[in-house]
Amino acid sequence: MTDKMQNSNPPHPSLFKATFAIVKKDLSAELRSFELVSAMLVFSLLVIIIFNFALELDVKVRQSVTAGVLWTTFAFAGTLGLNRSMSAEKDRGCMDGLLLAPVDRSAIYFGKAISNLAFMLLVEVIVLPIYSVLYNVNLFRWDLIGIILLGSIGYVAVGTLLSAMSVQTRTREVLLPILLFPVAIPVLLAAVKASNGILAGADFAEILTPLNILIVYDVVFIAVAFMVFDFVVEE
Amino acid sequence: MTPDTSTYMIAGFVVSFVTIGIYIASLYIRSLNLQRDIETLKSLQDEKK
Amino acid sequence: MQPKPIALKILDVVSIFALAISTYLALFFAPTELVMGQVQRVFYFHIGTAWVGMLGFVIAALSGVAYLVTKDMRWDRFEVAAVEVSTMFFFLTIVLGSIWARPAWNTWWTWDPRLTTAAVTELIYIAYFMLRQGIDDPEKRARFGAVYTLLGGVSAPITFMVIRLFRTIHPVIVGAANANQEKMSMTGDMKIAFFFALFAFTVIFIDLIWHRIRLGSLQDQVEQMKLHLSM
Numbered sequence: 001m002t003d004k005m006q007n008s009n010p011p012h013p014s015l016f017k018a019t020f021a022i023v024k025k026d027l028s029a030e031l032r033s034f035e036l037v038s039a040m041l042v043f044s045l046l047v048i049i050i051f052n053f054a055l056e057l058d059v060k061v062r063q064s065v066t067a068g069v070l071w072t073t074f075a076f077a078g079t080l081g082l083n084r085s086m087s088a089e090k091d092r093g094c095m096d097g098l099l100l101a102p103v104d105r106s107a108i109y110f111g112k113a114i115s116n117l118a119f120m121l122l123v124e125v126i127v128l129p130i131y132s133v134l135y136n137v138n139l140f141r142w143d144l145i146g147i148i149l150l151g152s153i154g155y156v157a158v159g160t161l162l163s164a165m166s167v168q169t170r171t172r173e174v175l176l177p178i179l180l181f182p183v184a185i186p187v188l189l190a191a192v193k194a195s196n197g198i199l200a201g202a203d204f205a206e207i208l209t210p211l212n213i214l215i216v217y218d219v220v221f222i223a224v225a226f227m228v229f230d231f232v233v234e235e
Numbered sequence: 236m237t238p239d240t241s242t243y244m245i246a247g248f249v250v251s252f253v254t255i256g257i258y259i260a261s262l263y264i265r266s267l268n269l270q271r272d273i274e275t276l277k278s279l280q281d282e283k284k
Numbered sequence: 285m286q287p288k289p290i291a292l293k294i295l296d297v298v299s300i301f302a303l304a305i306s307t308y309l310a311l312f313f314a315p316t317e318l319v320m321g322q323v324q325r326v327f328y329f330h331i332g333t334a335w336v337g338m339l340g341f342v343i344a345a346l347s348g349v350a351y352l353v354t355k356d357m358r359w360d361r362f363e364v365a366a367v368e369v370s371t372m373f374f375f376l377t378i379v380l381g382s383i384w385a386r387p388a389w390n391t392w393w394t395w396d397p398r399l400t401t402a403a404v405t406e407l408i409y410i411a412y413f414m415l416r417q418g419i420d421d422p423e424k425r426a427r428f429g430a431v432y433t434l435l436g437g438v439s440a441p442i443t444f445m446v447i448r449l450f451r452t453i454h455p456v457i458v459g460a461a462n463a464n465q466e467k468m469s470m471t472g473d474m475k476i477a478f479f480f481a482l483f484a485f486t487v488i489f490i491d492l493i494w495h496r497i498r499l500g501s502l503q504d505q506v507e508q509m510k511l512h513l514s515m
Contacts, residue, residue: 158435165428169418178414182407183435186442193446213446224438228431231352240323240387247326247383248307251333251376255303255488258372262495269502276509283513 015110018103022111026085027118036084040077040123047073048131062135067195070131070139071151071188074124078155079177081119085112086163087172099233109229113160120152137199143207144198150214151191154221155184161225164232187217292494299491302484306332309477317474320388328477330380332485333373334402339489340370341405345437348430357504360426363433364416365496369489371409378402397447404443408436422507 013021030036051069055061089095089112098108128139128148159180166175194210310328317324344366351359381399382392393399412432419425470478 161431161435165415165431168424168428169415170420171414171418175414175418178411179432182404182411183439185404186439186446189443189446210446213442217442220438220442221435224435228352228434231427231431234427238321238387240321243323243383243387244325247323247329247380248311250379250383251329254372254376254379258369258492262492262499266499266502269499269506272506273502273509276506276513279513280509 013103015104015107018101018107019110019114022098022108023114023118026111026115030115030119036081037119037122039084040081040119041126043080044073044077044123044127045130047076048127048134052134057135062137063199064196066131066135066137066139066199067192070127070148070195071192073127074120074148074152075155075181075184075188077123078120078152078159079180081123082116082156082159082163082180083166083173083176085116085119086160086167090167095233105230105233106226108233109160109164109226112164113156113225116160117152117156120156121149124148124152139199141198144195147191147194147198147211147214150211150218151187151194154187154191154214154218157218157221157225158184158187161229161232164229187214187221190214190217292491295487295491295494299484299488302480302487306477306481306484309480314474314477315471320384323384323387326380326384328481329485330377330384331478332481333380334377335482336485336489337370337374337377337402337405339486340366340373340493341437341440344370344433348433348437351426351430352434357422357426360429361497361500361504362493363429364500365493367409367412367433368496369492371406371413372492373485373489374402374406374409378406395447397444400447401440401444405436405440408432408440412436422504 048069051057051072055065055069057065057069089098099105128145131137132139159176162179162183163176166172166179169175190210190213194207194214197207197210306328310325314325314328316322344363347359347363347366350356351363378399381402385394386392412429415432416425416429419428
């Protein structure tokens with residue numbers, strides 16, 4: 001990969017610059033229309049409303065299921081965003097353009113992953129206060145936001161890789177959740193467990209194990225996705 | 236006292252053999268179909284020539 | 285198709301005998317377990333299938349890596365064979381576990397680490413086949429399949445670790461046991477049946493994989509002939 005880059009002419013932008021360019025492209029496209037974030041956001045609110053009636057979220061139940069409801073919502077909204085962002089590249093032919101560009105393929109992965117993460121975090125940042133108001137629980141806590149950040153990183157790290165695969169299949173959008181959920185179960189479970197602990201006011205020692213698993217998952221899957229992304233976009 | 240759980244045991248062994256049997260049958264049927272495909276394709280190839 | 289190699293014929297016969305002997309050992313040779321009764325005899329097959337199911341998962345992930353490195357289609361056929369055969373065995377493990385759990389724990393299913401990880405693993409296997417089905421180009425199919433088995437192979441142990449945080453009622457057979465878990469004690473005859481079941485299912489596993497690889501090369505042959513004809 002790297003020697004390919006060094007041999008050719010003219011000099012290529014660094015991995016960091018190329019990644020940043022892709023992120024900028026995605027964000028500015030999104031800022032113009034907000035079609036992806038608004039779809040994710042409305043979808044999240046609908047999921048929360050459905051949960052409200054499905055689980056009869058009264059005061060007692062709420063405490064124990066808040067973390068679960070939040071993460072289910074984030075996971076569903078996340079697949080929506082991941083699918084959309086990757087199939088937009090594919091449909092408009094941008095993917096071919098990106099692949100032809102003289103940049104390291106990992107820049108495409110990191111670029112897409114970072115913009116996907118930005119969309120997911122944006123949705124989460126809006127959902128949290130709305131949820132807090134609707135159910136009268138304070139979710140704006142730094143420790144909870146940290147867990148949400150770690151969980152989203154892991155989810156997006158795998159999701160970006162798998163969405164790059166699923167858009168190239170015949171079944172496309174349908175396939176992403178089927179591929180992603182069984183592989184993402186550890187990160188979702190650990191995130192739910194850690195969030196639950198924080199909301200229940202548990203000691204730091206109790207949250208430490210799921211927190212460690214979150215960090216391990218993030219590191220391992222970013223590394224694996226980085227290594228195999230080349231094989232996924234290769235033509 | 237040891238409970239009588241022989242029904243479950245019989246069910247377990249029946250399920251085991253049936254599942255493995257179905258799998259082997261599926262392997263066999265698939266390979267028969269493929270061999271038939273190969274025959275058809277071969278005759279098609281000859282016609283083409 | 286190439287004629288069946290003699291080694292495979294021998295392996296077929298050995299497998300049938302191994303399965304027969306293992307069944308005999310489980311049903312008649314091993315003593316009846318006092319707490320659970322007859323149903324405990326299912327356990328020998330349960331462990332045997334679970335062992336090859338996990339073995340297949342590891343083998344599939346490794347041959348996925350081997351494929352990505354070498355780009356040799358034989359590794360892909362090996363990987364598909366390992367996944368398919370272990371899907372079948374893992375399904376058996378889960379069903380047998382359920383059948384055992386019903387009289388032992390009075391429930392068909394508990395969300396215990398092993399059961400849940402087994403179910404998640406089975407879902408990863410199924411997702412793997414759905415992924416492959418959606419791709420026409422054999423080379424791309426092999427590449428994506430290899431990447432997915434690799435991801436699954438990394439994620440399954442982490443799933444197990446996470447669910448382990450919750451309590452378990454599954455008896456620990458091999459390895460470190462927690463103080464609060466019930467331990468199953470095996471007498472000598474049980475151990476013979478136990479280890480023979482492990483051996484028998486390993487032999488059957490190898491035999492089935494071999495057959496599946498042969499089927500895979502037939503499939504490739506048909507695909508190539510079709511491609512050749514359409515040109």
